[in-house]
Amino acid sequence: MRLRARLTKQRLLAILICASVAMTALGPSVSGEVRTWFHWALAPLGDAGLYVTTTVKGHVGRGTRISEEDLLALRRERDALEGAVIELRRQRDALRRWYADISTIYRSIPPEDFKCELIPARVVGRESLPYVASGMLNAGSVRGVEEGAMVTTRNVLTDRAKALAPRPFSALATTSGTGRLATTCLVGRVEKTWAFGATLRLITDRGFEINALIYRIIDDEHPRMIRVLEPARAREERLTDANNAGVPAFARGDGGRLVAQVPANHNVQPGDMLATKRDEFLPGGVVIGAIEKVVPDADHPGFQIVYVEPRSDLETLRHVYVVVPTWPESRR
């Protein structure tokens, strides 16, 4: 018997629909692989489109406007930082040479700081459906981008000492929104990489989850009381530098913000900051967002639901750093 079938449009459609159903059944990992085959097609023109979009949105803006005085101050600061960048690049090159010379000795010493490579990348495409919050990066595994790596903003000078310092919050608390340290913040995580690109899952995506810390702002004019729970009893204390440890919070995106559940005794309030906890992918203290709203958890007495507004403007996000740890031994 001869099997001779002509490929008509009807048959082609039936095959494509069957393939789609099969793809659905195979799950997100296979879908992710297939998506990587097609991203090369959208990236080149998407870059230009996103440039137009972010430029227009940057001018129109949805955030609060800053005064001319602040703008001038920021421009002066930017100019000074650009000068510092040149000097620091020179220093970095010198240090790299020095590092190469003593690398053998250096590797035998356990790390105290978080060693990482900041890979500059550009967001060249965004999600087509508003249900998800994702993007496409123009840097891939060829440039060292790894799956699971965290992604931060790249607005100003981000040398490691300032941007990725373990404890930036003493500075943040007095910065009032325009400080240098407040400009670098977490925007997402690399979900999938291929040779020349990567998929970025933004922090507001419903699938984004992170173990973080909430840093409470101490305001002497408005002292805050917290309840310290001890085995025998609970007592109230005023929040001070001595007892202001970060409040652990498991935050997840809800489509537009991040949401976390925290014990009410910590007395987290709007204005407090959510920041990263040190893990194998990121140093601690990188800002994620500010607490926007705190409501009691109706289902779990003694807990609060905190809503976190991302610190970065994810709508105009374009230039980012992918943070790739360079000290494998430090990965726990």
Add this chain to the structure above:
Amino acid sequence: MRWVAVFILAYLALLAQTTLVRLVQIHGLGVGTVAPDLPAIVAVFLALHAGRAVDAMLAAWVLGLGLGLTASGGPGGGTVLGPMAVLYALTAGGLFRVREAFFRDRIHAQALLTLAFCLLVHGAWVTAQALRAFGYMTWPAYGEMLLQALGISVYTAVVAPLVHWALRRGQRVLMNVSAGRGRRAGA
């Protein structure tokens, strides 16, 4: 159907969807971020004007696949590829069957059919993704996504007549003949 032109149109629609649509998306209506679904408008236009149902369905499948390719993320390991393409194709096929009941050049008909198309496609897609991420999704989150789908559908329906008008200008490039009222429908 002139397939090269249709593929270019699909590509441009997807490109605009992943970049320029951000300029007109709306926040703060209480239903999450809302933006028009341009590929859906194109799919509805092709379903209204294609000569054969199978052509409309194939073009819609391509548009749906493009949407799926550019929408990773979401709860439970991310969205899967496939449901959007299937839903686009089947809904475009359904729209082709009922189009004779409408005056397709009327603004109201275009908006209404686009609204119905988006409600069906997005409602079913959200449900499919929620079922797939069963362990991660909660009922309130599912409800929020359905509300968001409603918002997206309404927004898309509002802008649909404008896009239909623009596509009508270039219809000769997209297809050989305009299927007239009363032309025999079917594959």
